[in-house]
Amino acid sequence: MARSRTVRQAEAMTTFSAWWVEQGQDRTTTTRLRDDMTEAELPEGEVLLDVDYSGINYKDALAMTGAPGILRHWPIVPGIDLVGRVRSSTDPAWTVGSRVVLTGAGLGESRSGGLAERARVPSSPLVAVPDGMGSLDAAGFGTAGVTAVAAVLAIERHGARPSDGPVLVTGAGGGLGGIAVAALAARGWTVVASSGRAATDADYLLSLGAAEVVGREPLAEHGKPLQRERWAAVVDGVGGRTLVNAIAQTRAGGIVTSCGMAGSTELPGTVLPFILRGVHLAGIDSVSLALDVRRRVWDRLSRDVAPEAASAVRRVVPLSGAEDAARLLLDGGVRGRTVIAVGGADR
Ligand SMILES: NC(=O)c1ccc[n+]([C@@H]2O[C@H](COP(=O)([O-])OP(=O)(O)OC[C@H]3O[C@@H](n4cnc5c(N)ncnc54)[C@H](OP(=O)(O)O)[C@@H]3O)[C@@H](O)[C@H]2O)c1
Structure with missing residues (x-):
């Protein structure tokens, strides 16, 4: 002893x-x-x-x-x-x-x-x-990967399905965005990736599974409170006007996951998409995830994301x-x- x-x-x-x-x-x-x-x-x-x-x-x-x-x-x-x-x-x-x-x-x-x-x-x-x-790949996923897949699980929990329409990923050129693109594409979603590097990095985003790559500028402009309904779901890493425009373009009953603030912490929008289209806004907090969610996230990362x-x-x-x-x-x-x-x- x-x-x-x-x-x-x-x-x-x-x-x-x-x-x-x-x-x-x-x-x-x-x-x-x-x-x-x-x-x-x-x-x-x-x-x-x-x-x-x-x-x-x-x-x-x-x-x-x-x-x-x-x-x-x-x-x-x-x-x-x-x-x-x-x-x-x-x-x-x-x-x-x-x-x-x-x-x-x-x-x-x-x-x-x-x-x-x-x-x-x-x-x-x-x-x-x-x-x-x-271990290096696990660290490469890290908090960004966990947050991205937690957003995918939130979209699924909401009941949204790939047959409902395309999913938008903003800030797609970043760590969280790229993993979200791959994780969604692996589950059959048609992924539209919005990136400031659309002109130079489209091949990278397409290789991850994006069906289409669009520039970030249109989403960053001031837009109408209700716009043409496009997205069944959104994974947003940018915040600000980008998030507000994404909400305004989300289909009735769809879900927007707010994951990040790479562009802004502001939410300069209206309640109209929520009260006239029943759009859901879900915050993703990777810090306090329950153990069963953490386990599912890492299982998904290993199965779905190269x-x-x-x-x-x-x-x-x-x-x-x-x-x-x-x-x-x-x-x-x-x-x-x-x-x-x-x-x-x-x-
Ligand atoms: N909720 C959570 O628990 C949690 C966990 C981890 C991270 N986050 C947050 O999620 C966000 C993304 O994280 P990350 O690790 O992916 O960061 P990252 O690798 O730095 O990527 C952020 C991406 O956002 C886009 N972006 C940057 N500045 C922008 C601007 N001014 N306007 C529009 N787009 C801009 C860029 O994508 P493009 O080049 O493609 O445009 C950039 O690659 C960060 O704000 C981070 O703090 C949250």
């Missing part, structure tokens, strides 16, 4: 690398890469992980650069998603070495997240990386490059997913 306690204490003293965001007395934040992090500084949780990959999402970029409104706990390791291997677990459901993925669930917002070589996490939202899916849907818009950066990657993302210099290689090679 005494020996194992000593071993445990020694392990807990082992240091590892982690990004660390602190808040000073004056509420300014500092972000630094530490090489002296210890397990004792990780939050409570049933499962201790060796992190293989994390990602830089928009939220991570904001958190790492000191923008207000994301972090709810200091000091903290940022990183809202991770893929790793179980190092130890007090929950017998997880055995040492199991490959797992975790997105949202407060990671990198209210509890330390994925941008560290180790993470301690609750077991309840944890999902096994599907058999046959590489890793190329994410890897074509994926770049892999070492842990030391995470802060620069965050700034680049905020400057608009990144397309698609930035995966952070934390613990090394793909497996």
Whole structure:
């Protein structure tokens, strides 16, 4: 007993690398890469992980650069998603070495997240990386992939079917949009992809399964409150006028999923599509998804979406490059997913 306690204490003293965001007395934040992090500084949780990959999402970029409104706990390791291997677990459901993925669930917002070589996490939202899916590909899907497929499941829950009409995906050239295109096409939907890169990237979107690629400008213009009914369903990653026009073009009884705000957080529209056409607006919050939805999402990703849907818009950066990657993302210099290689090679 005494020996194992000593071993445990020694392990807990082992240091590892982690990004660390602190808040000073004056509420300014500092972000630094530490090489002296210890397990004792990780939050409570049933499962201790060796992190293989994390990602830089928009939220991570904001958190790492000191923008207000994301972090709810200091000091903290940022990183809202991770893929790793179980190092130890007090929950017998997880055995040492199991490959797992975790997105949202407060990671990198209210509890330390994925941008560290180790993470301690609750077991309840944890999902096994599907058999046959590489860890790098799982990280490539990450939060964007989970959100995209959660939107597809919401559309199905609403009862919309491919025979009802086409589905519109906005911001289709981004990480979330591309995965949504692939996931919808795999289920038989006729997908119209709206993208600012329609002129240059149409082949990519068609290869993912889009039936048609259209420019983003017409949807960004001021439009009438009720327009020609076109879409049985919408996956929107853009917000603002794009979302309002998409709602105004949705068929009676159709569903619009609001997933993102790449263009705007505003909703400058009218209630007319809701009260005259019974259009449904569904918000997609990937952070708080129930475990059964998380499991279905990862099952869908493994069955329906080729890793190329994410890897074509994926770049892999070492842990030391995470802060620069965050700034680049905020400057608009990144397309698609930035995966952070934390613990090394793909497996
Ligand atoms: N609800 C959730 O839980 C959740 C989870 C993850 C992400 N999100 C949000 O979902 C959105 C998309 O995420 P992502 O990972 O796919 O980001 P991303 O890879 O950066 O893609 C965003 C895409 O939106 C389009 N876009 C960017 N700026 C625009 C503008 N000013 N006007 C119109 N379109 C614009 C671009 O597509 P085109 O080049 O094709 O036009 C861009 O590729 C983000 O706002 C993100 O914060 C939400």
